Amino acid sequence: MSRSALLRRLAPMWVLVVVLLATVTGCQTQRIVCSPTDYTGCVVDEVRVTGNKAVPDSEFTSRMATAATGGSFEGVPLIGAIDTLTVQYERFDRFVLDRDLERVARIYRAKGYYDAVVRAGRVRRIDEHKPGNPDMSNTRLLVEIVVEEGEPVRVEKVNVSYQDQLRVDDPLLPLALLRARSVLGKDDIFTEEAYEAARNSIARTLTDRGYAYATVQPSANIDIKNRKATVTYTVALGPKCTFGKVSIVGLGGLPEWQVRPALGIEENEPYSTDTLENAQVALAELGVFGSISVEPVLDRNAQPLATKVPIMVRVQVAPLGTVRLGGGIELGDQVAARGIAGWQHRNATGALDRFSIDGRVRALAYPWRISTIGSTEGRVEFVPEFGVRVQYTLPFPGDPRAQLFAQSSVSYGIKQNHDPPDVLAEGQPVPVEILLEHSQGYQRKFFFSRLLLSLSHNLSFSNPFNLYFEESAASRILISYIDVYGQLDLRKNDANKYDRVRPTKGVMISTDVQVAGFIFGGDADDVRLKPEMRWYASLAKGFVLAGRVAMGFLYTNGYGFTLDDNLETAPLLCPGQEDPNVRDACRQQQQSPTVSKDVAILTKRGFFSGGPTSNRGYGFNEISPQRVVDDNGIKLLDPESVGGRTLWEASIEFRFPIRGSWTGTTFIDASDVTRGFGELRIDHPHISTGFGVNYETPVGPLRLDLGVRVPYLQVIGVSEVENCTNDTTGPEWNCPDYIVDEGEATDIFGLPMALSIAIGNAF
Structure with missing residues (x-):
């Protein structure tokens, strides 16, 4: 009998042996090697955060490397083999925990809590064990993180300044920017998310009103002692623009005479980011494209800046x-x-x-x-x-x-x-x-x-x-x-x-x-x-x-x-x-x-x-x-x-x-x-x-x-x-x-x- 034929005959037996071993070991836990002095290498059974009121647990647990083990059938006869074969046990590491504490503190700063103190409350065993027993094979740990939040930093003032002069033909622009910056209002908690959202809102307001080259530079002066923040958004308007030539790439055999009108973009009409986004939605509703990109072609280094902005439409045809x-x-x-x-x-x-x-x-x-x-x-x-x-x-x-x-x-x-x-x-x-x-x-x-x-x-x-x-x-x-x-x-x-x-x-x-x-x-x-x-x-x-x-x-x-x-x-x-x-x-x-x-x-x-x-x-x-x-x-x-x-x-x-x-x-x-x-x-x-x-x-x-x-x-x-x-x-x-x-x-x-x-x- 050839070697390959022998292996084919023995293969079912090896599969049966593996299944039987998995079933038997399912009645026991995986062998765990961990340090009895600092618990390094022990299985983390639960991670608990206490003292947090402003930030939910999910904000931390989704970003921390120290995590709880997710097995559900450990120790259960027969079906315990599922955990034995599939569960990756989370192990405790004090250096990793230190970095996690820094992550939690960083999350609090992003939420406006600059005085927040984050520390490891305690790491303790929660498995059944006898004091002095050197056997650590079944050790299970509870890692508790204690947070003292303190008071948040609040917004005292939001300013909008201009690098170039406002246009006389757009008198309503300051009012539009006032509405845009309201995302971050006075006495609001100063969060990085709202800080960035206000910048994006101002930038979007400008590009929707025809300022295709507009940029917004944010800055924040934070007084940690008095828990106050002064925010400034510096706006560079650039010229007011119109739409230029619209190019479409990737149509394959689809009729351009039907696709182009769907865009709703006409040359020499006022430029607007909202119009570009709606053009993308309109193409998606045709149901024939797998991917769609509608982007302006901006040359920010040109002197002077072109006020007629070309538009490039790239599509990929889906199976028809x-x-x-x-x-x-x-x-x-x-x-x-x-x-x-x-x-x-x-x-x-x-x-x-x-x-x-x-x-x-x-x-x-x-x-x-x-x-x-x-x-x-x-x-x-x-x-x-x-x-x-x-x-x-x-x-x-x-x-x-x-x-x-x-x-x-x-x-x-x-x-x-x-x-x-x-x-x-x-x-x-x-x-x-x-x-x-x-x-x-x-x-x-x-x-x-x-x-x-x-x-x-x-x-x-x-x-x-x-x-x-x-x-x-x-x-x-x-x-x-x-x-x-x-x-x-x-x-x-x-x-x-x-x-x-x-x-x-x-x-x-x-x-x-x-x-x-x-x-x-x-x-x-x-x-x-x-x-x-x-x-x-x-x-x-x-x-x-x-x-x-x-x-x-x-x-x-x-x-x-x-x-x-x-x-x-x-x-x-x-x-x-x-x-x-x-x-x-x-x-x-x-x-x-x-x-x-x-x-x-x-x-x-x-x-x-x-x-x-x-x-x-x-x-x-x-x-x-x-x-x-x-x-x-x-x-x-x-x-x-x-x-x-x-x-x-x-x-x-x-x-x-x-x-x-x-x-x-x-x-x-x-x-x-x-x-x-x-x-x-x-x-x-x-x-x-x-x-x-x-x-x-x-x-x-x-x-x-x-x-x-x-x-x-x-x-x-x-x-x-x-x-x-x-x-x-x-x-x-x-x-x-x-x-x-x-x-x-x-x-x-x-x-x-x-x-x-x-x-x-x-x-």
């Missing part, structure tokens, strides 16, 4: 054709396994036009949701769903910030906006539909993409069935409507850059106006209005207070009588439900088909609340007027939301960092949906509160929220809303009215709460 494949498990208001596949090209015909086609398949466990997975009450149906969507977008020739778009889709699955029951009773049908949708229109971005206006015409055709294409008594619906949408987005992140995904400050205001039917045809005639505002305030780095307010108004013409007429339930109930012939005969009586069509339109056009992006104490669409009899005349054990005419929602949440990519939220949500147009009920706030944890991913935070409905604050003064339907904890089915204002919300383990999982912030 992409394929998407994916799948996963969906847990939330629905439980499903899903798969997606798609293809898109970002320059389909050479005009920066985008074509995409996407397909999805899903296997839905109906009516399970995350709070009822595995429930043996009632029955479970596995519903197959599929859908295909085709989308085309064409930047308007010569104006790529304007776009023409068209989108079509076809899908089969659970009815849109359907509120699934908690329990699916025997004989109760599962409502599905074939849904055809088409949208085409025009949209334009203004003010450097901060303002979006859109006009579109939309068609939606629904053909309802019961599961497995069994005929349903529900009506086919065609809705045709014009949609006018406007959005002003001024949200920014901590770096003061516009950011829609992770905002920390600013506001976003939007309004959606829809007109359905009338001259546009279809089964619904109405006007639908939904304004919304979101705001964000940064309290400290990583700490954000955010809020949202939304309202909705639906004016209906020719439908909606089921919300108005207080229909009696009895005429809509059909006996002999197990016999389709008897049931169909029943459906022809009285007004049952008319009622079904009215409800079908309401579920498409009405307002709902509840779910991960609105009121998180409720499941999807659970807040709404609800019906107690389905389209087939069958009693519903869990009322079904049908939609309302008036909506209001309000939320406030506090976002804070936890560790690394993990963040947390605490929130309060409130909302209500009513039958009448303009009917606002202040005594039905449906208040819920709770907390959530988020994990940052490349596409946004993966979010898990737990919302709890507050007793007596769903309907003011009522501990628990009574339910007229047949429920295991409620009365027998006794619903005289077809529509009820309140249904039964989702519970978890019998508690009034809801759990939701989603991608992206709630707002």
